[in-house]
Amino acid sequence: MDILLVGCGKMGGAMLRRWLDAMPARFTTVNRSGRALPPGTEHVSGADALDGRRFDAIIIAVKPQQIPDVLPDYTEFLAEGGCYVSIAAGFSAASISKVVGDKPVIRIMPNLPALIGRSVNGLYANSACGPAHRDLADQLAKTTGTAVWLDSEDELDRLTAVAGSGPGYVFEIARSYIAAAEDLGFSRETARALVLETIGGAIEMAARSEDDVAELRNSVMSKKGTTEAGINALRRDGLLDALLKDTTRAAYDRAVELR
Numbered sequence: 125m126d127i128l129l130v131g132c133g134k135m136g137g138a139m140l141r142r143w144l145d146a147m148p149a150r151f152t153t154v155n156r157s158g159r160a161l162p163p164g165t166e167h168v169s170g171a172d173a174l175d176g177r178r179f180d181a182i183i184i185a186v187k188p189q190q191i192p193d194v195l196p197d198y199t200e201f202l203a204e205g206g207c208y209v210s211i212a213a214g215f216s217a218a219s220i221s222k223v224v225g226d227k228p229v230i231r232i233m234p235n236l237p238a239l240i241g242r243s244v245n246g247l248y249a250n251s252a253c254g255p256a257h258r259d260l261a262d263q264l265a266k267t268t269g270t271a272v273w274l275d276s277e278d279e280l281d282r283l284t285a286v287a288g289s290g291p292g293y294v295f296e297i298a299r300s301y302i303a304a305a306e307d308l309g310f311s312r313e314t315a316r317a318l319v320l321e322t323i324g325g326a327i328e329m330a331a332r333s334e335d336d337v338a339e340l341r342n343s344v345m346s347k348k349g350t351t352e353a354g355i356n357a358l359r360r361d362g363l364l365d366a367l368l369k370d371t372t373r374a375a376y377d378r379a380v381e382l383r
């Protein structure tokens with residue numbers, strides 16, 4: 125199987141590393157800027173270098189706003205029976221069809237832990253896709269993490285707001301938590317280690333537990349103890365709940381704008 129990857133930045137690059145390790149396919153990557161890419165993929169500088177080639181899948185990994193300008197240069201290289209796979213946030217399969225015509229289009233919404241094989245991937249296939257296209261996308265997703273098939277693009281946009289953008293929220297929360305630890309007198313290095321180990325340990329424990337996370341929270345709060353004092357401050361006036369609702373809603377609204 126021959127696969128063309130158009131766009132190999134942070135997300136395309138993270139996924140490519142996993143695909144090269146795990147998939148029995150040949151990858152060709154459009155790499156305009158000549159950045160260092162993992163060995164095992166053929167690099168080309170643009171569409172001109174692909175004369176006469178045909179690919180079973182063309183993966184679109186440029187920014188959503190760039191798709192209408194970039195994709196028309198590559199449509200002639202899709203093999204008969206091939207499919208487009210887009211990892212772009214928001215930009216709908218219908219909008220991709222406006223550029224490529226009535227072709228099979230699958231959207232995979234990954235997140236950055238694809239780098240370590242822990243991406244949460246949402247998948248959506250348009251009606252032109254058959255079982256072979258869905259199998260390929262399933263394999264592309266599962267070599268980078270998990271695969272959750274969705275019936276509508278609206279669901280995919282909601283998944284984007286929770287999981288696709290989610291690592292960014294977690295990094296921002298961790299940054300703020302580290303700053304708070306520094307404020308209590310720890311060095312930056314110690315604060316980072318304490319916070320990341322605490323978050324990592326707590327999340328892994330929650331993932332392994334059958335208990336609801338609210339029950340886990342209650343299990344570490346003793347009456348008039350230190351955790352209760354901290355949690356009372358964290359939950360003051362429901363600000364945290366409101367903030368996270370606003371956060372995911374803003375990301376969803378942006379995905380809808382990008383459709």
Ligand SMILES: NC(=O)c1ccc[n+]([C@@H]2O[C@H](COP(=O)([O-])OP(=O)(O)OC[C@H]3O[C@@H](n4cnc5c(N)ncnc54)[C@H](OP(=O)(O)O)[C@@H]3O)[C@@H](O)[C@H]2O)c1
Pocket residue numbers: 130131132133134135136137154155156157158185186187188190194211212213214233234235236288289
């Ligand atoms: N980052 C995330 O966490 C994340 C999560 C989910 C989905 N996504 C989606 O992944 C896509 C890529 O995001 P990213 O964060 O990886 O962005 P990025 O790091 O900026 O990468 C974009 C890539 O597009 C390439 N590109 C731009 N114009 C091109 C052209 N005319 N021909 C060929 N390649 C071109 C760039 O190549 P040059 O460097 O050579 O210009 C760059 O490698 C986006 O659609 C985004 O919505 C990202």
